[in-house]
Amino acid sequence: MEMAAAKGAQNGRSAPEWRVTVPEGASAMGEHEAGRAARAWAWLVSCVLTFRDKVLGFARRVWKIGADDPRRAVHGLKVGLALVLVSVFYYTRPLYDGVGGAAMWAVLTVVVVFEYTVGGCVYKGFNRAFATASAGVVALGVHWIASKSGDKFEPFICSGSVFLLAAMATFSRFIPTVKARFDYGVTIFILTYSLVAVSGYRVGALLAMAQQRISTVSIGIFICLAVCVLICPVWAGQELHRATVHNMEKLAGAVEACVEDYFAAAEVNNRQPSAKADGYKCVLNSKASEDAQGNLARWEPAHGKFGFRHPYGQYRNVGAAMRHCAYCVEALSGCIRSAETQAPAHAKRHLADACTRVAAQCARVLREASSSVSTMTTSRSLDLAVAETKTAVQEVQANLRALPANLLMDAAQLFTVTSLLINVSTRVEGVVDAVDTLASLAAFKAADDEKPAESGTKVCNP
Amino acid sequence: MEMAAAKGAQNGRSAPEWRVTVPEGASAMGEHEAGRAARAWAWLVSCVLTFRDKVLGFARRVWKIGADDPRRAVHGLKVGLALVLVSVFYYTRPLYDGVGGAAMWAVLTVVVVFEYTVGGCVYKGFNRAFATASAGVVALGVHWIASKSGDKFEPFICSGSVFLLAAMATFSRFIPTVKARFDYGVTIFILTYSLVAVSGYRVGALLAMAQQRISTVSIGIFICLAVCVLICPVWAGQELHRATVHNMEKLAGAVEACVEDYFAAAEVNNRQPSAKADGYKCVLNSKASEDAQGNLARWEPAHGKFGFRHPYGQYRNVGAAMRHCAYCVEALSGCIRSAETQAPAHAKRHLADACTRVAAQCARVLREASSSVSTMTTSRSLDLAVAETKTAVQEVQANLRALPANLLMDAAQLFTVTSLLINVSTRVEGVVDAVDTLASLAAFKAADDEKPAESGTKVCNP
DSSP states (O other), X not given: OHHHHHHHHHTTSHHHHHHHTOOTTSOHHHHHHHHHHHHHHHHHHHHHHHHHHHHHHHHHHHHHHHHHOTHHHHHHHHHHHHHHHXXXXXXXXXXXXXXXXXXXXXXXXXXXXXXXXXXXXXHHHHHHHHHHHHHHHHHHHHHHHHHHTOTTTHHHHHHHXXXXXXXXXXXXXXXXXXXXXXXHHHHHHHHHHHHHHHSOSOHHHHHHHHHHHHHHHXXXXXXXXXXXXXXXXXXXXXXXXXXXXXXXXXXXXXXXXXXXXXXXXXXXXXXXXXXXXXXXHHHHTOHHHHHHHHHHHTTOOOBTTBOTTOOHHHHHHHHHHHHHHHHHHHHHHHHHHSSSOOOOHHHHHHXXXXXXXHHHHHHHHHHHHHHHHHHTEEOSHHHHHHHHHHHXXXXXXXXXXXXXXXXXXXXXXXXXXXXXHHHHHHHHHHXXXXXXXXXXXXXXXXXXXXXXXXXXXXXXXX | OHHHHHHHHHTTTHHHHHHHTOOTTSOHHHHHHHHHHHXXXXXXXXXXXXXXXXXXXXXXXXXXXXXXOTHHHHHHHHHHHHXXXXXXXXXXXXXXXXXXXXXXXXXXXXHHHOOXXXXXXXXXXXXXXXXXXXXXXXXXXXXXXXXXXXXXXXXXXXXXXXXXXXXXXXXXXXXXXXXXXXXXXXXXXXXXXXXXXXXXXXXXXXXXXXXXXXXXXXXXXXXXXXXXXXXXXXXXXXHHXXXXXXHHHHHHHHHHHHHHHHHHHHHHOOOOOOGGGGTTHHHHTOHHHHHHHHHHHTTOOOBTTBOTTXXXXXXXXXXXXXXXXXXXXXXXXXXXXXXXXXXXXHHHHHHHHHHHHHHHHXXXXXXXXXXXXXXXXXXXXXXXXXXHHHHHHHHHHHHHHTSOHHHHXXXXXXXXXXXXXXXXXXXXXXXXXXXXXXXXXXXXXXXXXXXXXXXXXXXXXX
């Protein structure tokens, strides 16, 4: 009610109505002011309401982010817990001596090392520990050389070495391997080396400090890893695995839905694509997240069905094969939705059965492959499904050749759709090949005959 | 010479030759040992040589990384310089008091804030400054409340607030806007708040420390920004601009080369694709880097032709339109290279001219658009080129309809290529639309008639 009134006031409709009620000769000025006050009030109310709506909308979106994946909220709580643990640890220790001291480094370590996935946590923890130690050793060595060279040269040697090492280390971050595995370590190396180099001059004091620093950083890393692994762990490898399975199923649905939509349109003259047909879109831009997760997954210890040297690199190839397939599905979908002249319905009908069968076979192959990855078993029916797809493709090609010549003139779109569909089926085989390689690298078990392979992402739920 | 000998020894060919020279009745044992020693020596030499080759190969690759873009090496030197500046600053100041003190925070700030692009540097500097200040204020407030609540509750209030704020702040990183713009700030907020909260209890000491901390962090940020902006600055906005122009030119080359290769193959029966035809590949996975650069570019001040509120967000739309086009080129390229039966040469010849013209027109449109973005001027010939593309497409469609019916049976591939090409031309129009929007948002100047529009990436070189 209030809101409606306010909105009415806001878009100016209330003003003329107000003037109409002003009688001749009355105190027009007073009425005018009252009107202004009312408008201001209405404006204020509408502002408050708009603000409330925005806040509520934002809260709803934030809630949805947490509700979609409650592990995100759990992650927040885990970070809080790790920080409280490390601060309690230092509250109760007698050697606690304020922010400048040991507690600071433990807190700093927890804040920067704690990551969403176990792989991220191990990656950062290892990089931090290794880089701190190596930078410390190098710095002590340079310090010792500098101390032998006399007071005059010492600052120059220190500053010069900071310059050189920082420049070289920073440049090394552009090397792809270093970037992928040691990016964070390089930062910490530069940081530690610079801190030690610009610090006091006596090696004795440095050694004592190094010892204390190493123990605090270790405690921080240990608390991080413990909280990260013991409380609802999120494994980068599992996330990668799950995303691969999910994308493959989406792709299967999209191939099927696209072609069904196209041939159904011939019957009902309705070209609205179904939402399922857009499933390929999540595959198109999956490279960045796959690469990131693959890089982190390398650092993870064995867990669940994932061994120590699980071939996470091969998931990248499976992803590339799926994208290769998705590009073609995108073109197919674009062709189906294009404004080009539709092929005549009878020409479509001539090919509808065979094409729909090819699409269904492609989807079946992808679903078999996805289920094989998901359950980590080799699927016996996968090869059969691939062979049946090839038969279906041959049938389409035969039907195409048998198309009466008088139909051909207007069937350009139909030709394209069919040809793209055949291309899609070839690329689906590429996905199957990549999955086969994954199966042999990861030593997937043979499917049990008695138990039918469970489909879905059941194995992925930790 | 040495290497050849070593390799011979390694693959075992030298051993039999050696035995042949052993005379009957001679000290076979001694000879055998000499042979073993020689083999060991050869093995050692080959190891050293392999190692030398690996090191040289690695050095060559690293050198290439620097030679491809010398700004990377310059970036390394800049980081070194900033660190030396900040350490010299603290060497010469009387208040310098070792690693635990002020110098540490300045060094730490430089190491973590210095980024390759100016945008990255400003983003991190702003986030660091703002997050440190806000976390400090919140921490002082909570400290004050805690100090009023008595000694018993104080640790609980401090630890509880660390837990709550850290959990909430960490969770907020999953909100896309926060992730894109304030990810680093959230880390620093948690860090600073935790440090202050677990530090000593007196607010007075905290205030003095806060003052000192803010001055050191400011000095670090100032040195970073000065070095980053004054010495060979790398602007994220320019990188984005340059990548967009480069990708558009690559795409233009790929469309042209693909179609030319296809029709040339009819003449010379040679289906080897040219390297140019693969140009679309750099467009396919450009999303991640475009998003990252777009996010950083927002933080950059006006520079060169880029105003303060340059519409960097629109580059993302141009990129999306290019990817949309590249997917179709990928399908086209896949179709051309597929093992499908080639269309008969005379059918191809019937369409070759018109199709090549469409491809050349598409490439021309893309090159015009790219040159328009590159020089930041609106191109007059762009609309003309789009219109001519449409005419060329109509011509192809007419030729297709005029194809003799007896040719049609084997021309499925030709149909597909043509149809995909027409689709590509539609999507090129989408790129032009996105570029037009960019031109109006960024207020591109009208092209000067006397000076012909310079093509290439001249404007991008800083």
